[in-house]
Amino acid sequence: MELPAAGRVSSEGAPTATVAEVRCPGPAPLRLLEWRVAAGAAVRIGSVLAVFEAAASAQPAGAPQSRAASGGCVRPARPERRLRSERAGVVRELCAQPGQVVAPGAVLVKLEGCSHPVVMKGLCAECGQDLTQLQSKNGRQQVPLSxxxxxxxxxxPELMVSSEQAEQLGREDQQRLHRNRKLVLMVDLDQTLIHTTEQHCQQMSNKGIIHFQLGRG
Structure with missing residues (x-):
């Protein structure tokens, strides 16, 4: 169960990340057996976040529970339950420890929603969310999805990245070129930097202007 988080928009019109609180489902307390994710991990819709089992009502909260009963008999294992994510995003905080008994409604995970910084043909490359489906469901929503x-x-043209990603890629490319001592010369040929003519052009003595002739013409 998740506490809904409303989308927000920055002053530039880009969506900002929202943090959702994933809470323990009810109605009875559950014992956390293990986490299937770690802080900083990216999750998709349907990803397993944690594994639980029903907690014994007589067991003190937070105390580890033995799987063996007195007399050497093994207590029948309680059925395990898997908590799956209802949204895509990045795990920011795990709010419970393995072995801990968690009350219904208690916060388990703080999950930051994916901002979909890289999109290819409507699919987020980070979480796999189909943004076209979200757009069709929220057609009247004014908050940008990505x-x-x-x-x-x-x-x-279907490959889109965020401005932060573009700036980072540009810096990395610039550093690589300087490190390899290889620079790129970009020449605009549409009469902006280079002007061409088929007629005789009188040499001008303007500083910074270079004249050259291609072929025999």
Missing amino acids: TATVSMVHSV
């Missing part, structure tokens, strides 16, 4: 607004590859 921070990916920058097209990185001209030949693949």
Whole structure:
């Protein structure tokens, strides 16, 4: 069970990350057996967050419970329950320890919603969420679904990244070029940096202007 988190929009119009509190489902207390995720891990919708079992009512809260009964007889194992995520995002905090008895409604995980910083043809590359389905469900919603607004590859316009990702990729590319001592010369050929003519051009003595002739023409 999750506490709904409303979406927010920054001053630039980009969605900001929201934090949802995943709570222990009811109606009875549950004992946390193990976490299936760690802080900082990315999860998808349906990912298993933790494994629980029903807690004995006589067992003190927080005390570890033995699986063996007196007399050497093994107590029948209680059925395990798996807590699955109802949203995609990143785990920010685990609020319970393995072996702990958790009351219904207690906060288990704080999950930061995915901002979908890399999108390819409507699919988030981080969490796998189909943003086209969300858009169809929330057609009237004014909050942007993704921070990916920058097209990185001209030949693949469906690939979009966030401005933060674009700036990071640009810095890494610049550092790589300087480290390898290889710079890129970008030449604009549409009469902006280079002007061409088929007629004779009188040499001008303007500083910074270089004249050259291609082929025999």
